[in-house]
Amino acid sequence: xxxxxxxAGASSASNGEQMKDMFAFQxxxxxxxxxxxxxxxxxxxxxxxxxxxxxxxxxxxxxxNCMETCRKLDREPYFYITGGDPILxxxxxxxxxxxxxxxxxxxxxxxxxxxxxxxxxxxxxLGCEKYQLSIDGMRDxxxxxxxxxxxxxxxxxxxxxxxxxxDCAIMTTVSGLNADEMPDxxxxxxxxxxxxxxxSRYCPTGNEKSVGLTPEEYxxxxxxxxxxxxxxxxxGTWFNLKDHLWKLYLFERGMFSIPDxxxxxxxxxxxxxxxxxxxxxxx
Numbered sequence: 001x002x003x004x005x006x007x008a009g010a011s012s013a014s015n016g017e018q019m020k021d022m023f024a025f026q027x028x029x030x031x032x033x034x035x036x037x038x039x040x041x042x043x044x045x046x047x048x049x050x051x052x053x054x055x056x057x058x059x060x061x062x063x064x065n066c067m068e069t070c071r072k073l074d075r076e077p078y079f080y081i082t083g084g085d086p087i088l089x090x091x092x093x094x095x096x097x098x099x100x101x102x103x104x105x106x107x108x109x110x111x112x113x114x115x116x117x118x119x120x121x122x123x124x125x126l127g128c129e130k131y132q133l134s135i136d137g138m139r140d141x142x143x144x145x146x147x148x149x150x151x152x153x154x155x156x157x158x159x160x161x162x163x164x165x166x167d168c169a170i171m172t173t174v175s176g177l178n179a180d181e182m183p184d185x186x187x188x189x190x191x192x193x194x195x196x197x198x199x200s201r202y203c204p205t206g207n208e209k210s211v212g213l214t215p216e217e218y219x220x221x222x223x224x225x226x227x228x229x230x231x232x233x234x235x236g237t238w239f240n241l242k243d244h245l246w247k248l249y250l251f252e253r254g255m256f257s258i259p260d261x262x263x264x265x266x267x268x269x270x271x272x273x274x275x276x277x278x279x280x281x282x283x
Contacts, residue, residue: 022105023075025066026082026279029054029095033084034113034147051084052282056091062280063098075276082109087119096126105129109171112150112157120157120164130196131161132169135185137178145177158192167195169240175202176211179221186228190235198240199225222249244269 030053054062063079070077079099086092087110099106107130108123115131123131133154136142142151154170161168170189174182182199189197204212213221222245229239247269250256273279 020074020076022078022276023066023070023073024078024080024277025062026080026109026277027059027062028082028084028279028281029059029086029092030089031084031282032088034088034111053089054282056094059091059095060098063102063104067102067104077104079104079106080109081106085111085114087111087114093122093126096123096128100126103127107132107169112153115157115160117160117163120160120166124164124166128166130167130169132171132196133157133161134171134173135189136173137181138184138188141178141181155188155192158194162193162195169196169198170194172197172199173202174199174213174218174221176213176217179213179217182221182225183228186225186232186239190232190237194237196238196240198242200243218245219249222246244271 031051032053066077066079081095083089086108089095096106104127106128108128109132112133120131134146135151135154136145137151139151142154143149158168158170172178172182172185178185186197201218202212222243226249232239247256251258
C-alpha cells in the first residue's frame with residue numbers, strides 16, 4: 001500500500017532500460033548475535049550450539065555461484081544479508097565490497113546495536129538499499145522477547161538509516177505474545193517515519209510453542225492491521241502484505257479476485273522459494 005520501496009522481486013528501470021527480473025538470495029553469513037530471541041530458530045531448544053559462520057572464501061564462492069546461476073536464469077541477483085547479526089562477522093565489510101564491486105544490489109537484516117550515523121553512511125556508500133530491523137511488540141513485550149533496551153535502540157536508529165539514504169524496514173513476528181499490540185506497533189512505525197512495514201506468523205520452532213494463534217485469531221489480527229493500514233494509507237509508510245493469507249483476507253472482503261482465464265490447476269499465490277528466492281545458511 002502507498003509508496004513503492006526499492007525491493008527485490010520486481011523489475012526496475014535503469015538508464016532508460018528495463019532490468020531483468022530479480023532472483024533473491026537470503027544469505028546467513030554468521031549466527032553470531034547480540035540477542036537470543038524467544039522465536040529464533042537458530043538457538044531453538046539448544047542455546048549452547050556452536051556458532052556457525054562463513055569464511056570470506058566461502059562467501060566469495062557463494063557470490064560467484066549465485067551470479068552464474070542468475071546468468072543461466074537470465075535474472076539479476078539480489079542479496080538479503082543476515083545472520084545472526086551480519087555486522088558481527090569479521091569480514092562483513094569485505095563481503096559488502098565484493099557485492100559493490102560486482103554491482104549486486106543488496107539489503108541487510110540485522111540488529112540496531114552497532115549502527116550509528118557513520119556506519120549507516122558507509123553502508124549506503126557501498127550500495128545497501130534497505131536496512132531491516134524488528135519490532136516484536138511495544139517496549140515491555142519487545143524487550144522481553146529480544147533484549148532489554150532493544151525497543152528504544154531500534155527506534156533511535158531509524159533516523160540514522162534514513163538519513164544515510166537507505167530505506168528503513170520494520171518486521172514483526174506475530175504470535176500470541178504480541179497479537180493485541182499490532183495496531184500500536186503500526187502506529188509507532190508510522191510515527192517514526194519507517195519506509196516499509198511487514199509482519200509474518202510465528203512458526204513454533206523456538207522455546208515458546210504455546211503462543212501460536214488459531215486461524216480465527218490470526219484473521220482477527222489481519223482485520224485489525226488492515227484497519228490501521230487504512231488510517232495511515234497516506235502516511236508515506238509502505239505496508240507490505242507479506243503474508244500469503246492477505247490474499248484470502250482481501251478475497252473475502254471482495255477486494256481481490258482471481259484473474260479471468262487463469263487455469264484451474266495453477267497455484268495463484270504462495271511461497272516463492274525456488275521461483276525467485278533461496279535461503280543460504282552458514283554451512
